[in-house]
Amino acid sequence: MPATHANESRLLIKGATVLTMDPALGDLTTGDILVVGDRISAVGPELSDPAAEVIDARGMIAIPGLIDTHMHAWQTPLKGLHASGWTFDDYQSRVFCLREHFGVEDIHDATLAGSIEMLDAGVTGVLDFCHNVMSPQHAEAALNAHRATGQRTLWAYGMLGDLDGSPQEDGWRLDHIRALREETGDGGLLRIGMALASIERGSMGRIDKEIGLARELGMRMTLHQNPAGQIRALHEAGLLGPDIVPAHANAADDEELELIAACGGGISFTPECEFGGGRSMTVLNRAHRAGVTPSLGIDTPARVPIDLFAAMRLTFLLMRSVDAFDEREAGRYPLTRRPGIPMVEPRHMLEYATVNAARAIGLGDDLGRLAPGQLADIVLVDPEPYGVALGDPAAHVVLRTQPRDVDTVVVGGTVRKRAGSLTDLDRADAGAATRAVRERIFADAGSAPQGVAR
Template identity: 60%
Template sequence: MNTTTTSTKLIRDALVLTMDPVLGDIPQGDVLVRGNRIEQVARNLPSPAGAEVIDGRGMILIPGLIDSHTHMWQVPLKGQGTGLWGTADYQKHVFPLREKFGAIDMKDACFAAGMEMMDNGITTVLDFCHNTMTPEHAEESIAAHRRTGQRVLFAYGMLGSHQTHKADHAWRLAQVRELAADLGSSAHDSLIRLGIAVASLEYSSMEMVRKEVEMGRELGLPMTFHQNPPGQIHALGEAGLLGADLLPVHANVATDAELDLLAACGAGISFTVEGEFGGGRSMSVVGRAHRAGVTPSLGVDVPSRITMDLFSQMRLTYNVMRAEEATAERIAGRWPLARHPGTPHIQPRHMLEYVTVNAARAVGRGDELGRIKPGYLADLVLLTPGHYGMSLGDPAAHVALMSTPADVHTVVVNGEVRKRAGELVDLKRAEAVEASRRVRERVLGAGKGSPAPAVAESVA
């Protein structure tokens, strides 16, 4: 697939939410895209000769949504994780299936995931690929990402099977070095870039983790890691391994002192609120991180259980955070709720920041993604206001709390139109459905037209 473009496009007369503090919101705004970069953002821009004009009247233009943590290989397992009860259920019924995935299954799964995400306005994703069971698994996953045209940070998973994790470490390190020459940060405008999904400390040793982080920094690669048991952020800090290039995920058990450590080095946290909240975890960490200056971003995490939809993640996160604030007010004896300085702290616009500005920083591209701003990469989503029109008040609140994937009208990635007037360009949804079916047939033994067996039944 051609990942660059020399064409010129003018998006005309949209309500432009630039997410830039200087440019602000621009009613009836225009955005000029030349090649794969945004050239101008203003009202009443002249149309260059030969430019493709995209009519944005009555619609909202936002930066492309960015998911900072999803295991894309799980898309064919959609529904397999419903009805789970806590981490033990997930570890028993979903995660072990990765060892049944062959390299061709990874290719089909990542292709299906990328299509669905892009259809839903997610132009960039950090694919936390903790299913690199062989070198071919990584190669086929990357091949699938190239086909979809989505922007992907492919976070190479360093965690192997429990039986072979230590023995496989050397070839994983070697393959990362090989891939880095092709997909490293030096490939400035590449749609597919390489990162490292550092092995979880509960399954690995600090010595092995150190090797991974030091290699990542040597190669200039963004890194991320699952942070589940308590004390791990503190341990990484003591080992001198924390940094803005190392993104914790979940971190529900992080102490305020650990959040201060992250803030001091400019780090963020990727929260996957639906999975965390639905899995019974403490959610106070999101608000505590926000107040501490640890920039939150959002991810879908497990498509085996959660739909590939960042609009629903924004809504749920907002309500979870408001509920946490309200609980604190009740405990303090301030009831019924009343406004006072600093409360409520969380606003709907923060949610849109989480999946644009903050998420761009989380994937290591805060200087060129997440805003509609001259010089930034042209990843854009044009939304209709829905069948019944625009809501009153802050338009960012409409996007965060009232929009759905059904409102995604046009998607531009790297200056290329990937979805136009509600239909994907050059890709058919049926292709993704068929790719998932093939994986289910090979991995689960589900025949054509047959759904995968429901985990809830086996749990009961």
Template identity: 50%
Template sequence: MSDGRILLKNGTVVTLDPELGDISGGDVLINDGRIEQVGQEINAPGAEVVRADGMIVMPGLIDTHLHMWQHPLRGLGQHVWGFPDYSAHVFNLRERYGPQEMHDATYTCGLDALNNGTTTVLDFCHNVLTEEHAEGSLRAHRETGQRVLFAYGMLGRDDRLVEERPSRLAHVTRLAGELNTDKTNLVRLGLALTTLTYASIEDVRAEVEHARGLGLQMTIHQNVHAEVFRLHEAGLLSGDLLPVHSNNLTDAEIGLLASCGCAISFTAEGEHSDGHSMSVIGRADRAGVLPTLGVDAPSFTDPDMFAQLRATYNIMRATESQWERQEGRWPVRRYEGSPYVTSRRVLEYATVNAAKAIGLGDDLGTLTPGKQADIVMLNSGLFGIASGDPAYHILHYSTARDIDSVLVAGRFRKRAGRLLDVDFDKLAATAVGLRSRIIGDA
């Protein structure tokens, strides 16, 4: 009989801990939801032994920007071109959601992302039309077993934003008392601020001050030129605020973010396909701003962080080579500092950096003893692990289909290629019925 401990045995352990490094033929011992020991030939009598032969054992992936309520809208965003088109054909459907639709959409999205190796997600929920909408999403999060920072959206119905703000913040206070006082909760509360495109700086200030009074992590869409300057001038920039997208940042604005310890969430696949400038990822990284990655909207992007990792690497590589050509350094040749982007660096965007960005750097992001056991076990396939850095294999030779197992807080949520504790017939029926109710004849 197992004593409650789990020993992952004989895998290629990619710890992302600079002191531990990668361990060939490595073991990971899990006890009470946390990593107890990492090394070779760990002796743990009484522990359940799970073979990891031929597998990569790595930290779970962290998505720092996902609109989970859009899961039933999958595909609708593929034909849009620009924000007005998106607003007309996708975002307008938000009014068709009630609390049950929010629950079902969040539940199906959470399981989809878990199945793809995302152990932690920042759910940027900008469809909180009522308190019950938020409660519906939170109920789903409690059911999936995924680790979640639920960023309560302050964007409601546009004609009632100002008058509803006090009651919304009161609801945030109540939820924070329920969720954030117990550190064992997998679901925590954060705040998704009103976008400056739709609100005054004083409106945003009121939200920021309320969130900081409660100790909440915050995130904000940053799409319009000079918004970071406006936040800086108002004294609102700090490391507890995670801007998203930020493709139009000047070097000076990047410097402001770096000086206050901010990270940025990039949704490279969606941003690139929508025509945004992609140079900011590399510029921000070089300046000391922590890059992190998100899927963004399931209406046009699959909730698959492995796809985001590869897209980000390739986009950054292309941007860097374009810069070399513009500077007359062609054909490209290696020199100190070029190329800047590496596979391991990008992998850290969705693990180490992301954990820090959502306030969980001490608990997540690396396979370090004492941290939470949020782990992905990745099959290497018929031909084994690629040569060189194991990060090469993770980014360039694997997909979400290769995931054997996913653990969150030391509990298997997927094992031997199959999600656990899920009624698949019911899940499929929920997804079909939800899509019918929301999309209808749209």
């Protein structure tokens, strides 16, 4: 645990129900959290510190800050464009085709809007998969937006150029990502990662080159894993590792899941977008059973809102549905409880969005739990005015909480939201940024889609 100093900020959260997500500490029915600087100093009952700012959290539930491990923040102003999408071609023709119309200012404003909305919804950390890096200036604009909001971010530099996968485009991106990595280092709220080019759109040689650079620089990686067999292909090429977070992987077979588990890796699932897009959801249960560490993401705001509580809720229901289907198919109906069935409880979903997600972004030793020495990313959920649910408070968080119930958000020891209001950011700025992007890109594209208000 890092040493603390007298001049560091001090924050004391008093009287909450504390879901530490730490096996050694468990839950505290009524507990306090002392934060010194950017880390948690103590967790327990009846803590005191005369020098600390005090937050009265009586009646609230304290959880680690939520972490989204697969988000395209640049698509925030496109919310709703993919609401009725069905096929990948729908996504290409309605959403991704607009990529070339995003200028540098648009990338900044879109990222700013998405980051503000995430913080407001209790999402203190994000793996922002930016596959719209059309120039070095685009990349720097996105980074500046994250710096302005102060969200804990692993910004994944998108290596995807033209959709034909032209290899000649790689050079400047590889040079730029090296420079950015040297500039940002490996600490602080903003870190640089790499969003690998889609395997189906390029050669394995290209992917090998990208992974080689990322590992040379010590960066985390992520990639879209859509067609079947790609996990196996990475393994056979000697490239698969725990520093790569595949997103989706709905088509992965059991052997591929075992390969991920064997190297200590995880998968980012985006249940609302995957389920809404007609993908197979059995991978959720199979991955959990195989020992893969699942985490969750929103994917694109063009389809669904920025709401990780909803993602946790849907994931729980989907996994219960898969269990029930298997039981019925095996002739075990009416349903009965038996060892391992049902597979998950609501608390597992909170683990996906905190402990597992922290591992996915490379901060598993420092984030995702409310325990001494951990980075102080904390969310307070207020169950009032309707009251907390009976039973496990984690079930209240997963099954009954909405973004509007987020009372307090702390990132790195700094209070970013208090009593339901952002402290140093403005929701109106997010709305204005969204409108500004729409006005610019739809004017550039020729016309706004039907139903879009500029």
